Amino acid sequence: MDADLIAREVVEPGTPGLAALADEFGPEILLPDGKLDRAALAAKAFGDDAARGRLNGILHPLIGARTAALVEAAPADSVVLQDIPLLVEGRMGAMFNLVVVVHVDVAERVRRLVELRGMEESDARARIAAQATDEQRRAAADVWLDNSGSEDSLDPAVKALWDRLRTYSANIANSVVARGLPALVEADPEWADQGRRLVERLRFVCAADAVRVDHIGSTAVPGLAAKDVIDLQITVDSLDTADALADRLAQAGFPRVDAVTADDPKPAYGIGGEADPSLWDKRFHASADPGRPANVHIRVDGWPGQRFALSFRDWLRAEPGERADYLAIKRTAAESASGVSDAVAATERYLEVKTPWFDGAHSRVEKWIEDTGWTPDVG
Incomplete structure (x- = not known):
């Protein structure tokens, strides 16, 4: 046209x-x-x-x-x-x-x-x-x-x-998401602009139903090697709102994925006083675009998972030593998954190695928040 x-x-x-x-x-x-x-x-x-x-x-x-x-x-x-x-x-x-x-x-x-x-x-x-x-x-x-x-x-x-x-187009029609093997690549300076464009796209799709939309995860940390997948977080007021967004997001190229195999750090329940595991619940979508894989995490405003995704990103940006420690565990996890050819199975292997690290990281992030008075920036 x-x-x-x-x-x-x-x-x-x-x-x-x-x-x-x-x-x-x-x-x-x-x-x-x-x-x-x-x-x-x-x-x-x-x-x-x-x-x-x-x-x-x-x-x-x-x-x-x-x-x-x-x-x-x-x-x-x-x-x-x-x-x-x-x-x-x-x-x-x-x-x-x-x-x-x-x-x-x-x-x-x-x-x-x-x-x-x-x-x-x-x-x-x-x-x-x-x-x-x-x-x-x-x-x-x-x-x-x-x-x-x-x-x-x-x-x-x-x-x-x-x-x-x-x-x-075929992926959108069939609710297929773009997946890749969990291989680390060196930091790409284009990730910041790619993340910003996806944030703007999701804000347009969600309109007033989104409290905020953020670029999160390793690709949001300058200089950090990562899987070439952009992670994004949509903050909503309830999981009912998240469910109501599902069709809109799918039509916009982000089908819902029920079996979550994304890179999704979640510390052991109970750490930091969050005894209710349901407070870590979310909805998960991913991009259907084979040229730009992306994960979309939808979490409730103020719940520990939503807060941790933002504070963890900012903690890594601020703490070079923690960033190096995280990169080391990511490399170990990627090496463990390197012999698995199926993308879903490889991601599961990757997370098996990496996830336990987050129990200690969660405590360190909470201490950093207490010491610095961190609060989320304006989304």
Whole structure:
């Protein structure tokens, strides 16, 4: 679905969209035959932030409504691709399962606009200057495709992306989650941005039903080697709320998993005064995206498991010695699981080795909380 084509459709002669533009920007944006003079409109709208805001205020609701109708009409087994030039500027990334940015260097963008579209260079540069920066686009991109080369140079990357999307779509339809073997990899600086995008996506899906959403676990600790799986925690007011979120999360690409084999530290019941094991209960979902495995833990606000997930992350960030100790036990656990080929069985083996370490870690975290006065940051 091409947002540019939809944008043209909603301002055809006789449409309310074109009438609204003429009222806002004047009849001089119309050609003699009544069609929109796009160059005249661009000259008025793209050199001024306020004018561009008025333009978007007219067009975006119309484009959104038409797009929603097309999505609703798509066959159930479709992979729906939406080409949205202003997705980053509109901060719409969280609405989608995956965001792909197709990048071209500024000089090449200008050349193509001038040579292929007949645009004046000054107009081309003004339009580019009004758009998101490359840094903003990188921050929004789950997938970055560099299209600065020849037409066929991008083919392998596009084919790989299509294979990922096709598998992702089938996984969502069949409630299948992406699993991998519990192998440790060196810390990836991209984990922070990947976690932030997933947090934003989950916040959008859960809306007011989430008290907070956080990136937790080892991938949230800078410099710590970990399994290449992003762990996230949705905090809710009750397990009933967690259950009510299940369908929404599944449709968004996070099916529920009943047999929990995630990396889920849980100290022995009774440590720290929590004698009721049900206070560690949660709901668990995982990502269906084969290109970005993720675990989603849903816990109740203030319960020991919810509190421990946040304090354990911050404790590791603050204590280099504890971080090194944790890494050592993780390496031992990964080595123990390395000979198991089945992902579920390997994860179970990994946890068998690692979980006992958390009994002592829990006590040390509680002592650290007492000494530092730690409280969760604003989620």
